[in-house]
Amino acid sequence: MANRPLKLGLAGLGTVGAALTRLICARSDDFVARTGRLPEIVAYSARSAGERGLPLGGAHFYPDAREMAAKADIDVFVELIGGASGPAYEAVRAALARGVHVVTANKAMLAAHGLELADMAEKAAVALSFEAAVGGGVPVIKTLREALVGNRIQRVSGILNGTCNFILSKMEAERIPFDVCLKEAQRLGYAEADPTFDIGGFDTAHKLSILAALAFGARIDAEAVSVEGIESITLADLAAADDLGFRIKLLGVAQRTDHGVEQRVHPTMVAKTTPLAQTMGVLNGVTIDGDAVGALTLVGPGAGGDATASAVAADLADIARGVLAPAFGRPVALLAEAERASIQRHEGGYYVRLSVLDRPGSMATIARRMAERTISLESIVQKRASGDANAYVSVVIVTHATTETSIREALALTLEDGVVREKPQVIRIERP
Amino acid sequence: MANRPLKLGLAGLGTVGAALTRLICARSDDFVARTGRLPEIVAYSARSAGERGLPLGGAHFYPDAREMAAKADIDVFVELIGGASGPAYEAVRAALARGVHVVTANKAMLAAHGLELADMAEKAAVALSFEAAVGGGVPVIKTLREALVGNRIQRVSGILNGTCNFILSKMEAERIPFDVCLKEAQRLGYAEADPTFDIGGFDTAHKLSILAALAFGARIDAEAVSVEGIESITLADLAAADDLGFRIKLLGVAQRTDHGVEQRVHPTMVAKTTPLAQTMGVLNGVTIDGDAVGALTLVGPGAGGDATASAVAADLADIARGVLAPAFGRPVALLAEAERASIQRHEGGYYVRLSVLDRPGSMATIARRMAERTISLESIVQKRASGDANAYVSVVIVTHATTETSIREALALTLEDGVVREKPQVIRIERP
Numbered sequence: 066m067a068n069r070p071l072k073l074g075l076a077g078l079g080t081v082g083a084a085l086t087r088l089i090c091a092r093s094d095d096f097v098a099r100t101g102r103l104p105e106i107v108a109y110s111a112r113s114a115g116e117r118g119l120p121l122g123g124a125h126f127y128p129d130a131r132e133m134a135a136k137a138d139i140d141v142f143v144e145l146i147g148g149a150s151g152p153a154y155e156a157v158r159a160a161l162a163r164g165v166h167v168v169t170a171n172k173a174m175l176a177a178h179g180l181e182l183a184d185m186a187e188k189a190a191v192a193l194s195f196e197a198a199v200g201g202g203v204p205v206i207k208t209l210r211e212a213l214v215g216n217r218i219q220r221v222s223g224i225l226n227g228t229c230n231f232i233l234s235k236m237e238a239e240r241i242p243f244d245v246c247l248k249e250a251q252r253l254g255y256a257e258a259d260p261t262f263d264i265g266g267f268d269t270a271h272k273l274s275i276l277a278a279l280a281f282g283a284r285i286d287a288e289a290v291s292v293e294g295i296e297s298i299t300l301a302d303l304a305a306a307d308d309l310g311f312r313i314k315l316l317g318v319a320q321r322t323d324h325g326v327e328q329r330v331h332p333t334m335v336a337k338t339t340p341l342a343q344t345m346g347v348l349n350g351v352t353i354d355g356d357a358v359g360a361l362t363l364v365g366p367g368a369g370g371d372a373t374a375s376a377v378a379a380d381l382a383d384i385a386r387g388v389l390a391p392a393f394g395r396p397v398a399l400l401a402e403a404e405r406a407s408i409q410r411h412e413g414g415y416y417v418r419l420s421v422l423d424r425p426g427s428m429a430t431i432a433r434r435m436a437e438r439t440i441s442l443e444s445i446v447q448k449r450a451s452g453d454a455n456a457y458v459s460v461v462i463v464t465h466a467t468t469e470t471s472i473r474e475a476l477a478l479t480l481e482d483g484v485v486r487e488k489p490q491v492i493r494i495e496r497p
Numbered sequence: 498m499a500n501r502p503l504k505l506g507l508a509g510l511g512t513v514g515a516a517l518t519r520l521i522c523a524r525s526d527d528f529v530a531r532t533g534r535l536p537e538i539v540a541y542s543a544r545s546a547g548e549r550g551l552p553l554g555g556a557h558f559y560p561d562a563r564e565m566a567a568k569a570d571i572d573v574f575v576e577l578i579g580g581a582s583g584p585a586y587e588a589v590r591a592a593l594a595r596g597v598h599v600v601t602a603n604k605a606m607l608a609a610h611g612l613e614l615a616d617m618a619e620k621a622a623v624a625l626s627f628e629a630a631v632g633g634g635v636p637v638i639k640t641l642r643e644a645l646v647g648n649r650i651q652r653v654s655g656i657l658n659g660t661c662n663f664i665l666s667k668m669e670a671e672r673i674p675f676d677v678c679l680k681e682a683q684r685l686g687y688a689e690a691d692p693t694f695d696i697g698g699f700d701t702a703h704k705l706s707i708l709a710a711l712a713f714g715a716r717i718d719a720e721a722v723s724v725e726g727i728e729s730i731t732l733a734d735l736a737a738a739d740d741l742g743f744r745i746k747l748l749g750v751a752q753r754t755d756h757g758v759e760q761r762v763h764p765t766m767v768a769k770t771t772p773l774a775q776t777m778g779v780l781n782g783v784t785i786d787g788d789a790v791g792a793l794t795l796v797g798p799g800a801g802g803d804a805t806a807s808a809v810a811a812d813l814a815d816i817a818r819g820v821l822a823p824a825f826g827r828p829v830a831l832l833a834e835a836e837r838a839s840i841q842r843h844e845g846g847y848y849v850r851l852s853v854l855d856r857p858g859s860m861a862t863i864a865r866r867m868a869e870r871t872i873s874l875e876s877i878v879q880k881r882a883s884g885d886a887n888a889y890v891s892v893v894i895v896t897h898a899t900t901e902t903s904i905r906e907a908l909a910l911t912l913e914d915g916v917v918r919e920k921p922q923v924i925r926i927e928r929p
Binding site for chain 2: 095212336357358361374375378388
């Protein structure tokens with residue numbers, strides 16, 4: 066049954082690399098049944114030699130991934146090193162340049178160099194596959210690239226970072242503040258020692274830029290993503306969200322607007338009844354709105370060695386079967402240069418939490434500033450802030466759809482008016 | 498850019514056929530960009546000629562789908578007629594016999610003849626594609642066949658019939674009995690005049706048998722599915738489920754057990770926190786448990802012309818790109834003859850609602866019958882049945898994991914003992 070084997074060069078033996086090595090060994094018979102080809106890791110590279118108890122057989126060790134990519138007798142270069150530039154990027158280029166298929170989980174590299182690499186792959190008529198780069202085991206790349214080809218996609222919104230979702234879920238469920246939850250995430254290995262990349266929203270932004278390119282047939286444009294992290298979210302916000310029927314999630318949202326493609330990452334109020342609101346803990350979830358399919362949601366493990374290895378294996382199987390789809394769904398030359406819709410022109414509802422001077426006229430002033438910018442209010446809830454007995458009260462406002470500029474201007478004026486203390490908390494609301 | 502067009506013969510101009518015709522017209526540029534080929538409906542068949550305002554251009558009308566399949570100059574035969582046997586089946590055979598690709602939404606035909614048709618397709622080296630047959634717009638076929646190749650699948654469980662889910666959701670939300678909700682579903686066009694096929698669980702069973710074959714690499718075995726419908730579900734069951742933290746869903750479940758592959762369709766208690774419990778109304782949802790990926794859930798529109806056309810378009814795009822995967826993931830010769838695990842050997846928790854004679858010793862008798870079969874009880878709740886003031890009380894029992902045989906025997910004995918009136922309501926519990 067089996068034709069010639071599928072020779073793999075595996076760069077990186079971290080959690081995912083180790084899990085992939087075990088998976089390939091365990092599922093090789095099934096892989097042959099499905100694709101006709103036996104996957105074999107014939108070469109690997111890692112920080113040090115030694116096979117770590119992994120079934121690497123007689124695979125040849127290369128101390129440098131770039132050397133392996135350039136020289137090893139392989140069909141596929143599997144890049145699990147990470148990093149936007151440096152050795153990973155150089156090795157992938159080396160592989161593509163000599164007509165070797167590439168499978169990668171490296172979202173940072175794709176966000177920075179995805180178009181260039183897709184172009185190289187196209188010219189060499191090889192695959193550049195990256196199911197594992199977004200959503201871990203959740204097959205969102207294949208879904209956008211293949212399953213929804215009949216759709217004009219209007220919006221992609223997703224929980225794409227398990228660390229942030231773990232922290233927000235824990236804050237909400239156990240009423241524990243951000244800092245404590247972050248430490249717990251670090252203790253459990255969900256967050257890095259320097260967590261900025263995750264909690265600042267940058268990891269989500271990389272992934273979102275990849276999804277946006279696939280969804281809209283556009284050139285990847287990671288610099289266009291507006292990014293806010295979850296550091297500012299307080300238990301007061303989570304409690305207010307709960308009262309209002311929302312949960313707070315760090316969403317990446319890419320959508321078509323009248324002004325172009327809007328890409329944004331920020332803490333978001335989502336209705337509790339939506340699948341994304343119900344995606345808890347380290348899970349990832351993505352909702353895709355297409356004109357034919359309606360709303361399609363995928364939920365599953367967004368990280369972890371085995372789940373990510375599952376995604377890599379799917380890419381390998383497609384390559385083994387000879388499937389060759391353009392990396393971003395269309396040939397690079399046909400990817401559009403999408404107009405950037407600035408976050409300032411974002412339209413939607415807003416949650417605003419203000420610390421308001423408790424004296425007659427304060428609320429009237431705020432309401433007037435909103436009205437001046439024709440911001441229509443859905444609800445206002447005033448609560449005495451605990452430990453702040455006299456001077457200030459906490460006010461939560463939910464607006465109907467308005468623009469970013471309008472709400473920001475109105476809030477800046479209330480600060481100038483002196484009725485509001487400190488910078489207001491502003492969280493965008495995402496409607497299904 | 499475009500190579501030769503992809504010539505389609507479309508059999509059936511009902512809701513899906515009409516939606517597909519419009520979709521192909523609207524998205525043809527994008528289809529060319531993605532696949533390099535322009536899709537063209539060059540022939541169609543329907544109950545009567547006339548283009549119904551559809552963009553069918555100069556497509557040739559055939560009064561008989563079989564004639565079109567056998568004679569038209571087409572690359573792909575798109576079968577949207579329906580029916581397990583008869584013209585649809587004959588036409589598909591005719592197309593495959595002459596080496597024409599087939600795309601079909603016909604789950605009944607696949608459940609009955611899937612293996613034979615897959616074998617014909619394989620021998621002719623053409624596609625037999627059926628994304629639209631299960632889950633409507635939800636890409637569960639592609640996910641099982643391609644995205645999860647690296648997994649040993651343990652279980653597939655799904656809400657696969659929007660009609661049943663609509664009825665159960667409405668019964669729960671509005672506390673309206675089954676009969677009334679069914680009439681409403683019929684009024685809205687969600688249920689047929691003869692609704693047996695949907696509410697009896699048979700449509701779900703067809704779809705489940707297809708998913709099981711894909712998930713387990715097994716020969717399709719629709720006759721092995723144990724089927725129960727939702728007709729017996731009462732508002733009392735829904736209220737009790739709510740108290741216990743469950744929702745009641747009509748699930749199709751296929752899972753590996755120590756005794757072989759178990760396939761069953763029945764009303765099921767699922768924890769409210771699970772994605773399937775949160776899949777409401779006419780939506781479909783499928784959770785796939787794989788050893789590498791963990792639990793992956795897909796939720797979206799399971800029916801409707803546009804959503805189903807979206808799935809057909811994905812199959813067409815794969816064919817246009819020259820992708821040729823075995824219909825059931827593996828060549829027919831490699832599909833296993835899975836041992837059938839009888840429902841009698843099913844292991845799991847049970848919800849049981851009994852009408853119990855209200856006299857000393859009744860509960861002791863029931864508890865003893867359970868204990869004799871080493872059934873461990875998780876909870877017992879007794880409530881006076883309204884309108885039944887004296888003689889009987891309603892008792893709801895939730896068991897820990899036991900076997901189907903044990904619980905059925907224990908319940909039969911309580912009937913013989915005379916402490917229980919009428920047949921008890923028994924609903925299986927599915928744990929994540």
